[in-house]
Amino acid sequence: MKTNDPIYLDYNATTPLLPEVVDAMLPYLREHFGNPSSGHVYGRRARDAVARAREQVAALLMVDPGELLFTSGGTEANNLAIRGIADGRAGPGRIVTTVIEHPATERPCAWLEAHGWTVIRLGVDETGRVRMDDAGAAIVPNTALVTVMHANNETGVLQPISELADLSHRAGALLHTDAAQSIGKVPVRPRELGVDLLSLAGHKLYAPKGVGALYVKQNTALVPFLRGAGHERGLRPGTENVAAIVGLGVACQAAARDLESLAARLQDLCDLLWRRLAAAVPGLALNGHPTQRLPNTLNVRLPRASGTAILAAAPELAASTGSACHAGHETASAVILAMGVAPADAVGSLRLTLGRGTTRDDVIRAADLLAATWRHVAA
Numbered sequence: 425m426k427t428n429d430p431i432y433l434d435y436n437a438t439t440p441l442l443p444e445v446v447d448a449m450l451p452y453l454r455e456h457f458g459n460p461s462s463g464h465v466y467g468r469r470a471r472d473a474v475a476r477a478r479e480q481v482a483a484l485l486m487v488d489p490g491e492l493l494f495t496s497g498g499t500e501a502n503n504l505a506i507r508g509i510a511d512g513r514a515g516p517g518r519i520v521t522t523v524i525e526h527p528a529t530e531r532p533c534a535w536l537e538a539h540g541w542t543v544i545r546l547g548v549d550e551t552g553r554v555r556m557d558d559a560g561a562a563i564v565p566n567t568a569l570v571t572v573m574h575a576n577n578e579t580g581v582l583q584p585i586s587e588l589a590d591l592s593h594r595a596g597a598l599l600h601t602d603a604a605q606s607i608g609k610v611p612v613r614p615r616e617l618g619v620d621l622l623s624l625a626g627h628k629l630y631a632p633k634g635v636g637a638l639y640v641k642q643n644t645a646l647v648p649f650l651r652g653a654g655h656e657r658g659l660r661p662g663t664e665n666v667a668a669i670v671g672l673g674v675a676c677q678a679a680a681r682d683l684e685s686l687a688a689r690l691q692d693l694c695d696l697l698w699r700r701l702a703a704a705v706p707g708l709a710l711n712g713h714p715t716q717r718l719p720n721t722l723n724v725r726l727p728r729a730s731g732t733a734i735l736a737a738a739p740e741l742a743a744s745t746g747s748a749c750h751a752g753h754e755t756a757s758a759v760i761l762a763m764g765v766a767p768a769d770a771v772g773s774l775r776l777t778l779g780r781g782t783t784r785d786d787v788i789r790a791a792d793l794l795a796a797t798w799r800h801v802a803a
């Protein structure tokens with residue numbers, strides 16, 4: 425970012441590429457153009473690069489490289505998980521999900537619902553977490569799939585995935601989690617979480633847009649969504665996006681290396697942002713759980729103001745009022761409403777998300793700018 429650019433506090437929308445990611449990708453954009461399926465040396469170089477990346481992603485997740493499928497991103501990974509399990513059933517069945525999922529989960533569930541499936545959407549408590557009692561009542565025998573996101577993109581709230589996985593397995597259901605937002609921010613280990621399927625999106629962890637992966641636990645029967653050749657064990661046909669996959673591998677390697685120190689630094693900066701804003705904005709409220717939350721994510725509610733109006737009046741700051749994927753209109757975020765916040769209050773919400781490039785100075789300037797703008801626009 426250039427020095428005069430707005431302060432970027434929108435790392436949950438997307439992240440810039442790490443320099444080491446760009447460096448690793450460049451040879452696969454310039455010289456090593458081979459098709460990984462080719463038998464000659466050009467093909468072998470590309471194939472080796474994809475295999476190395478698969479090992480790097482597997483190392484971060486502590487899984488077997490053979491349990492990973494590369495996809496075009498988080499959206500495709502979620503669609504493949506949900507449709508891939510549903511299409512393996514003899515007929516329509518039951519899916520349990522939540523009201524706070526990203527559209528990349530909600531829409532494939534809604535599609536199945538329109539095709540005869542029963543879809544149960546769990547609500548959340550005032551901290552944004554699923555209630556285990558509700559989950560226990562909803563996850564009954566004959567449930568095919570439970571799909572609950574690991575961390576919410578707007579609030580950063582972490583869901584009790586291990587407990588949900590236990591419940592699901594006891595009822596004979598599989599558990600899928602969308603970990604697009606949590607990978608690289610907190611430890612994400614599918615085996616410890618006990619999940620059967622897990623999605624990730626490259627561009628949320630300093631890899632390129634348009635690449636992602638789906639973890640599929642060994643021996644989980646998955647039906648391909650796309651039909652084509654035999655790539656990715658026939659489960660995701662299409663010539664691999666070699667350079668992007670190389671980028672994802674290196675980004676995962678960097679995430680594994682830096683996870684602990686980065687999380688601690690961002691947690692400190694997030695706490696500072698909260699304290700400084702709260703001191704200047706009486707009545708400031710937190711949307712989300714005080715501790716069960718991503719260390720980089722602060723979703724706040726400013727009283728008597730619209731988050732959209734505040735951001736419009738503060739172009740020196742790049743942040744968001746909800747999810748960047750469906751921003752642009754002044755309706756309160758469904759995720760915040762689901763936590764029981766009144767619509768008139770919910771529109772005062774701002775999502776401030778920090779990342780590798782965020783400095784202490786950015787946080788102080790952003791807090792002061794937001795407070796001054798709020799004083800200006802608050803009713």
Ligand SMILES: Cc1ncc(COP(=O)(O)O)c(C=O)c1O
Nearest residue numbers: 497498499526528577604605625
């Ligand atoms: C929680 C979550 N899931 C899925 C996605 C979609 O990922 P992609 O943009 O790679 O398709 C996003 C991105 O906004 C997200 O935040």
